[in-house]
Amino acid sequence: MGRLVIELRQAPWLGAGRALSWARVLAVMSVLSAMVLVMLTHGGNMPDPWHRPLAPDFDSFWTAAKLALAGTPAAAWNPVAQAAAERANFEPLRGYGADYYAFFYPPPFLLICLPLALLPYGLAAVVWLATTGVACYAVGRALLPRRWPSILVFLAFPALSINAWNGQNGALSAALLGTAALQMERRPKIAGACLGALCFKPQLALLVVPALIAARRFQVLAYAVLAMATLCLVSLCVFGEAAWQGFLSAAPLARAAMEFGWVGFAKMVSTFAAARLLGMSSADAWAAQAIVAAAVLIVTLLVARRRPGERAEGAILATGACLMTPFVLDYDLMLLVIPLAWVVAQAEQTVYLPWEKLILASAFLLPMVTRSLATWAGASVAPLVLMALLAVVVRRAWPVPAASRCIA
Numbered sequence: 001m002g003r004l005v006i007e008l009r010q011a012p013w014l015g016a017g018r019a020l021s022w023a024r025v026l027a028v029m030s031v032l033s034a035m036v037l038v039m040l041t042h043g044g045n046m047p048d049p050w051h052r053p054l055a056p057d058f059d060s061f062w063t064a065a066k067l068a069l070a071g072t073p074a075a076a077w078n079p080v081a082q083a084a085a086e087r088a089n090f091e092p093l094r095g096y097g098a099d100y101y102a103f104f105y106p107p108p109f110l111l112i113c114l115p116l117a118l119l120p121y122g123l124a125a126v127v128w129l130a131t132t133g134v135a136c137y138a139v140g141r142a143l144l145p146r147r148w149p150s151i152l153v154f155l156a157f158p159a160l161s162i163n164a165w166n167g168q169n170g171a172l173s174a175a176l177l178g179t180a181a182l183q184m185e186r187r188p189k190i191a192g193a194c195l196g197a198l199c200f201k202p203q204l205a206l207l208v209v210p211a212l213i214a215a216r217r218f219q220v221l222a223y224a225v226l227a228m229a230t231l232c233l234v235s236l237c238v239f240g241e242a243a244w245q246g247f248l249s250a251a252p253l254a255r256a257a258m259e260f261g262w263v264g265f266a267k268m269v270s271t272f273a274a275a276r277l278l279g280m281s282s283a284d285a286w287a288a289q290a291i292v293a294a295a296v297l298i299v300t301l302l303v304a305r306r307r308p309g310e311r312a313e314g315a316i317l318a319t320g321a322c323l324m325t326p327f328v329l330d331y332d333l334m335l336l337v338i339p340l341a342w343v344v345a346q347a348e349q350t351v352y353l354p355w356e357k358l359i360l361a362s363a364f365l366l367p368m369v370t371r372s373l374a375t376w377a378g379a380s381v382a383p384l385v386l387m388a389l390l391a392v393v394v395r396r397a398w399p400v401p402a403a404s405r406c407i408a
Contacts, residue, residue, distance in 0.1 A: 011357035026156035044122020051097035055125045055167025060101035065117035073239040076103045077246035104254040107235035109200035132171035139178030143341035145348045158368035163331040170334030181314020192223020199228040203325035214304035266374035269382035272326035296320045312397035315339040319390045333367040363389045
C-alpha cells in the first residue's frame with residue numbers, strides 16, 4: 001500500500017515522453033472523428049448516424065438567429081416556435097429526428113449568433129467552432145510553457161472534441177475568461193470587456209464580481225459592468241423588449257430542465273447533478289451545491305485579496321466557475337484549459353508538487369470519461385476531480401512569504 005501511495009503521489013510513470021505519446025493518440029482520434037462526422041453528414045447537409053444535425057446543439061443557436069433575422073427574435077425562447085423552426089430546417093422526411101434543442105441564453109448571445117444565420121448550416125457550424133476554437137487555443141498557447149507543443153496538447157484535450165461534437169460554446173467561454181486572465185494588469189479595458197461578455201452565459205460568471213472586488217481590481221470591474229450593460233442595451237435596441245421578456249419567461253423552463261434532468265444528469269458535472277445521480281432529492285442536492293459553492297467562494301476571496309497575479313486569479317476563476325453553478329456540462333470543461341496550462345507552466349519553472357501530476361492528468365482526461373462513468377456507474381466523479389484541481393491551483397496561487405522562500 002505504501003508503495004502504491006508513493007507511485008500515485010509522485011507519479012514518476014507520468015513522464016513527458018509518455019504524456020506526449022498519449023497526447024498524439026488523443027489528438028489523432030480527435031481530428032479523425034471530426035473529419036468522419038463532417039464527411040458522414042456531407043458537410044452538415046445530411047443527418048449524422050444518430051439522426052441529428054452536425055454539431056446538434058448548434059442547431060438551437062443557428063435557428064434562433066434565423067428567427068431573429070426573420071423579425072421574430074422572441075420566438076427563440078418559445079419552445080413551440082423554436083421546435084417548429086428547427087424541424088422546418090431539419091425535416092424528419094430527410095432522416096432527421098424530432099429532437100428539440102432549447103435556447104435558454106440571454107439576448108446578448110443572440111447578437112453573437114446573428115451573423116451565423118447568413119451562412120448555410122454546415123458552414124456556419126464550422127465557422128463557429130473554428131473561430132471560437134482558435135481563440136481558445138491562443139489563450140492556451142499564451143499560458144503554456146513556450147517549448148511545449150501547444151497545438152498537439154490542445155487537440156488532445158478531450159473537452160475540445162466534446163465541445164465540437166455538440167457544437168457548443170465552451171471554447172468561447174474559455175477564450176473570454178482566459179484573455180481576461182492574461183490582460184487584467186496590462187490592459188484592464190480588454191480584460192473587463194471579456195469578463196463583461198461572459199454575460200452570455202451568466203452562470204459561469206458568478207465568481208467574477210466578488211473576486212474582482214476582493215482583488216481590488218476596480219478598473220477591470222468597471223469595464224466589465226460597462227461591457228455587460230452595453231451588450232444588454234444593444235440587444236434591447238436590436239431585438240426589442242419582447243426578446244428580453246421571452247428570455248425571462250423561459251427561465252422557469254430552464255430551471256425545470258436542470259432540476260428534472262431533461263438534459264441528462266450524466267452530462268452535467270456539478271455537485272447538484274452528482275447528488276441527483278446518487279438518488280438525493282432536489283432539495284438535498286441544492287443544499288449540497290450551496291455548501292460547495294460557499295466553500296469555493298470563500299477560498300476564491302481569500303486568495304484574490306492577496307493578489308497572486310492575473311494568471312493565478314484567472315486559473316482560480318475558471319476552476320471555481322465549474323464548481324459554483326449547478327448547471328454546468330461536460331463541454332463547459334473547456335474552461336480547464338486555463339488552470340491546467342497555468343499550473344503546468346508553474347511546475348515547469350520549479351518542480352511538480354506531490355499529487356500534482358495525478359490530479360492534472362485526471363482533470364485533463366475528465367471530459368472524456370465523466371459522462372460514461374456517470375451513465376454506467378450512476379455516480380459522477382467530476383466534482384471530486386474539480387475540487388482536487390482547485391486545491392492544486394490554490395496551493396500554487398497562495399503567496400509564500402519571502403522568509404519562507406529563503407528558508408526553503
